[in-house]
Amino acid sequence: MSFEPHIPEWGLDDFKKHKDKLIEYHKWLKETAIKTGLISIKTDQFIWDEFIIHSLYFAKLIKKFKNLKECEIIDLGTGGGIPGIPISIVNKTNVSLVDNKQKRIFELERLVKILSLKNAKPTKKDAKIVLKEAKNSIIVMRCYVSTSNILKSLEKKQLKENNLKIFVSSNSKSSDILNDMFHVKQEKFLINKNNFRYIDVITDM
Numbered sequence: 016m017s018f019e020p021h022i023p024e025w026g027l028d029d030f031k032k033h034k035d036k037l038i039e040y041h042k043w044l045k046e047t048a049i050k051t052g053l054i055s056i057k058t059d060q061f062i063w064d065e066f067i068i069h070s071l072y073f074a075k076l077i078k079k080f081k082n083l084k085e086c087e088i089i090d091l092g093t094g095g096g097i098p099g100i101p102i103s104i105v106n107k108t109n110v111s112l113v114d115n116k117q118k119r120i121f122e123l124e125r126l127v128k129i130l131s132l133k134n135a136k137p138t139k140k141d142a143k144i145v146l147k148e149a150k151n152s153i154i155v156m157r158c159y160v161s162t163s164n165i166l167k168s169l170e171k172k173q174l175k176e177n178n179l180k181i182f183v184s185s186n187s188k189s190s191d192i193l194n195d196m197f198h199v200k201q202e203k204f205l206i207n208k209n210n211f212r213y214i215d216v217i218t219d220m
């Protein structure tokens with residue numbers, strides 16, 4: 016099955032620098048991740064667009080925030096390492112890949128060795144506990160929970176006091192949410208020539 020490893024203009028720089036590892040990860044997703052049940056059967060193009068290109072936009076948003084060196088990136092409900100693996104390929108910051116299923120963690124441990132990723136750490140933990148305990152972190156989630164459910168689980172001042180920023184994949188268009196506790200800005204981007212996706216960026220007021 017052939018596929019086109021294209022990238023929208025917003026990601027060209029990262030792609031040029033990290034093409035080999037991104038293609039190797041694509042190969043692992045379409046072979047090992049499908050075989051071991053980490054992802055369901057998908058076309059090669061779907062894996063590239065929806066998993067890899069989508070993940071790279073999380074990395075692009077993360078780069079906008081300063082003092083990244085002092086921060087950890089945490090991918091909650093990482094599954095096959097989405098978006099945490101592409102983030103760790105294009106970014107030197109440490110990335111925790113959190114999932115509560117041991118089988119997924121074993122496979123991810125093998126993957127980080129295959130890709131020689133020194134900054135990616137698979138971790139078996141409950142995401143809810145990690146979210147409560149996180150400090151000085153950028154938390155990313157793709158297809159794990161909705162923005163509204165995350166907002167319900169956050170405590171007032173938690174983002175400010177613990178220095179957290181939260182990025183959540185979002186399915187639909189919604190206007191930016193502003194209340195007295197959090198600010199949610201929706202980022203819209205192309206994953207290929209025709210299809211847009213959304214990521215909600217939750218910060219403190």
Ligand SMILES: C[S@@+](CC[C@H](N)C(=O)[O-])C[C@H]1O[C@@H](n2cnc3c(N)ncnc32)[C@H](O)[C@@H]1O
Pocket residue numbers: 091092093094095096097098113114115116119140141142143156157158159
């Ligand atoms: C729908 S998959 C999404 C995987 C990946 N982020 C993606 O975009 O393809 C959700 C993942 O969250 C994990 N998960 C579910 N509940 C969890 C929990 N309480 N703590 C940590 N991981 C959890 C599941 O094992 C699964 O790998």
